[in-house]
Amino acid sequence: DAGASDAGVDAGVVDAGPPRWQWTHDGGAWLTKDAVTDILKMRVGETAQVKLPLPIILMQCDQPLLTLGATSDTLLLTATKSGDTRCGFWFRKNAFPDRTMELHVAP
Numbered sequence: 001d002a003g004a005s006d007a008g009v010d011a012g013v014v015d016a017g018p019p020r021w022q023w024t025h026d027g028g029a030w031l032t033k034d035a036v037t038d039i040l041k042m043r044v045g046e047t048a049q050v051k052l053p054l055p056i057i058l059m060q061c062d063q064p065l066l067t068l069g070a071t072s073d074t075l076l077l078t079a080t081k082s083g084d085t086r087c088g089f090w091f092r093k094n095a096f097p098d099r100t101m102e103l104h105v106a107p
Contacts, residue, residue, distance in 0.1 A: 021048040028053070028099060036086070038101040040077070047078040052099060054091040061087035065105050079105040
């Protein structure tokens with residue numbers, strides 16, 4: 001809703017500013033045929049607060065569009081550059097990531 005209000009038909013458009021980030025997931029289940037488990041849409045400068053089920057030991061992205069921060073139980077993903085990329089998150093020492101995120105960053 002991003003702060004928009006319903007003031008009636010004649011109220012005009014309320015400028016609510018840019019939309020907040022959106023994280024789509026199904027608890028680690030695949031969302032697409034190519035093993036994407038998470039989809040994150042955000043704008044440059046926004047920080048997404050993502051809670052994964054276990055602490056990560058590695059995050060690797062095809063393109064460096066994010067900076068990574070964390071609290072005790074939340075990843076803080078800040079968009080620094082616009083574009084699209086894919087990021088892997090590892091909870092264990094595996095050959096393949098435990099979660100694969102498709103990332104879309106708008107200017």
